[in-house]
Amino acid sequence: MKICLIQIDKTQDKYLDDGIAIFYKRLKNYCTFEIETIQMPKNVRAKSFDEQKLEEGKELLKKLKDEDVVVLLDENGKEFNSNQFSKYIVQKQNASTKRLVFIIGGPFGFSPAIYQRANEKIALSQLTFSHQMVRLFFIEQVYRAYTIIKGEKYHHN
Numbered sequence: 001m002k003i004c005l006i007q008i009d010k011t012q013d014k015y016l017d018d019g020i021a022i023f024y025k026r027l028k029n030y031c032t033f034e035i036e037t038i039q040m041p042k043n044v045r046a047k048s049f050d051e052q053k054l055e056e057g058k059e060l061l062k063k064l065k066d067e068d069v070v071v072l073l074d075e076n077g078k079e080f081n082s083n084q085f086s087k088y089i090v091q092k093q094n095a096s097t098k099r100l101v102f103i104i105g106g107p108f109g110f111s112p113a114i115y116q117r118a119n120e121k122i123a124l125s126q127l128t129f130s131h132q133m134v135r136l137f138f139i140e141q142v143y144r145a146y147t148i149i150k151g152e153k154y155h156h157n
Contacts, residue, residue, distance in 0.1 A: 001092060002032040002099045003142060006063055007135055008056050008106040010037055016136050023139040030146035033139075036063055040106070049108040057111030060103060068101045070118045072110060073134055077121030082155055085141060086148035104134050 011017045020035075027033040038059045044052055064070060069092065080088060092100050102122075103114065107130075110118075124137055147154035 001097050002034065004034050004036060004068075004099055004101045005104065005135070005138065006036045006038065006060060006101060007104045008038050008060075008131070009040055011132055011135055013132060016132055019136045020139055023136075023143045026143050027139070027146070030143070030150070033142065035139075038063065052106060053108055053111040054113075056106045057113045060114055061117065064101065064117065065099065068099045069097050069120075071100065071102045072114065072118045072121045073102055073104050073124060073138060074110065074121040075123050075126075075128060077123040079123045079126070082141065082144050083148060083157070086145035089142075089145045090149060102138065104131050104138070107131055 011020065024033065024035065038056070040052075040056060040059070044055045047055070089100075103110075103118075105114070124134060124141070129137065144155050
C-alpha cells in the first residue's frame with residue numbers, strides 16, 4: 001500500500017521542514033510514502049476564504065485517482081490514539097488499499113467538493129494546529145504507527 005500526503009503550498013518554516021525530512025527518511029524502511037505539494041498561485045491568496053478553498057479543491061481533485069481512499073485531516077474527524085491509528089493502517093493494508101491519501105487543506109479548510117470526495121475524516125487532536133504544523137505531527141504519527149505494527153521500541157504504552 002502506498003501512503004500519500006497531499007498538502008497545499010510548501011512548508012514555510014525550516015524547523016518543520018527539517019522534522020518532516022527526518023520522519024520521511026525513516027518511513028522508507030516501512031512503507032512507500034510520498035508527499036505531494038500543490039503550490040497555489042499568489043493571486044489565489046488575494047481572494048476570499050471560500051474562493052481560496054474552491055481553487056484549492058479543484059487542484060486537489062486533479063491529484064486524486066478514482067480508486068484512492070481519501071482521508072481528510074480535519075478538526076471534525078474521528079480521533080485515534082497512536083495504537084488505534086496503527087490498527088487503522090493495518091486495516092487499510094488488509095483491505096488491499098492501493099493508495100491511501102491523506103489531505104491537509106490550506107489555512108481555511110476544504111471546499112465542499114473535497115468533503116464530498118473524501119472517504120473519511122481524521123482529527124489529530126481537539127486542539128487546533130496550523131496546517132503547516134500538522135504536516136510534521138502527521139508524518140511522525142505514521143512513523144509511530146509503523147513502529148507499533150513492527151513491535152519496535154519507539155512508542156511507549
